[in-house]
Amino acid sequence: MIQIQNLSKSFHKNQVLSSLDLEISQPGVFAVLGPNGSGKTTLIKCILGMVIPDSGQIRYQGASITNEWKYRAAISYLPQIARFPENLTVNELLQMIRDIRDQAARAEEIIHLFGIEPWLNSRLGTLSGGTRQKVNLVLAFMYDNPVIIMDEPTAGLDPVALIRLKDLIQAERQKGKIILVTTHVMNFVEEMANEIVFLLDGRIRFRGELAALKRRCGEPTLERAIAKLLQGECLEAGPAAGKTAAENPDKGFFQPKTEIPCSRY
């Protein structure tokens, strides 16, 4: 369904993605992991056409997405930071998106699920971070689209909302959808993900099932296995696989490369 070939992108001098290849052909939940600044959000935004890659190809159902826009009707997107027009109310925002997308929606069901009825007539600027994220989730889940892309969906959610979100993702997976999630919460990955896509320095350095990752790293828990990956151990051989984090101390987990300005996100 989604094929990415040789994707490269740099912001000024900062190479965020370098010759990345990824193919997702079967449904399931794919957790995109990696340290801050490893290019997760940029990868997602490239798929959505919000960031224009320097080179490389992205195909959706065999057709290139360059300068295309219709394919976005098949993708639900949950952005990392819920940034909405501040002076609209929740209802006006939902109405606007429904008007623009013009697809069958089940907004009421999701609104009820996350319990945001009391805020429907409040301005988005006055909402708390968690409530904004719930509105964000309504926008992402109200359409029955074959692809769902979520950037940090758990941010700011209370435990009840988190459980509802997990149930919702399970239900969508049952329908045979492709669900792409970035997160830093390892419990969430362990519980939800079918496959892990590990990004480091703009390349995919591991791709496979959770069990395979644990076996490869010889660690009993996912958290420890990921920590090993982040330290540059047990990575898949790649063009730069010879270099470990020890040789590249500035590219380790705790010292990310130059920060990308927030406006880029």
Next chain:
Amino acid sequence: MLKILKYSLSDMMRSRWIYIYTLFYLLLTTALFWLSPDLSKVIISLMNIILVLSPLIAALFSTLYFQQSREFTELLLAQPVRRSSIFWGQYFGVALSMSLSLLTGLGVPFLFYGLLVSGEIWNFLVLLFAGIILSLIFSGLAYYIALKTENKIKGFSLTILLWLFFAVIYDGLFLLILVLFNDYPLDKFALGASLFNPINLARVLILLKLDISALMGYTGAVFQQFLGSAPGMSIAVASLLVWAALPVWGIRRVAMKKDF
């Protein structure tokens, strides 16, 4: 694009400033009518204000709107909508609301003071056209600058500088050249140079229509002398339309490449 335009327009209509701007023109025009009920005198007085003020206000509104609607833009970019539709829709939303302000602010008092029964209707329409096309041009240029610059303050300063250049500095440079090269024939140069300033073009257009040689200035006189009133006006209108089309094309070009 029409859906985006609808939302941008309704967004602009929520802003208190657009009403203050309309009210300003309403009061100004009414006040000028109190001073002299002669329609053509009011048109001339308004001309000088509109030529300077409408580009400035349009540019400022456009920059502020783009900078404040960044969230809205990001939300739209993830929807199945053409990129060019998003940015054109927003630009036309701003430009249209500025034009509506002008239309109401000038139109209502003129109608009230008997525009339709006077012989001034065409002169008034030319004045209105000049105001609207200047609003379109300068909101387009400002929108283009806002798209191009990541830094808000830088974008804002560039926009104000652009207005200052066309409204004030350009004429100063023009005069300076005329004085320095006094001994050479500068008619063709003056003709050419005036095409590169939309505010000048609008002024020449109105003065040619009103046929007031005393106010025409050097460029106006050259226009009339070389081209005659009617061809001169056609060229002025054509150049203004080119000026209005340029930013629309530029917005598309930048929008297709920009990352969010």
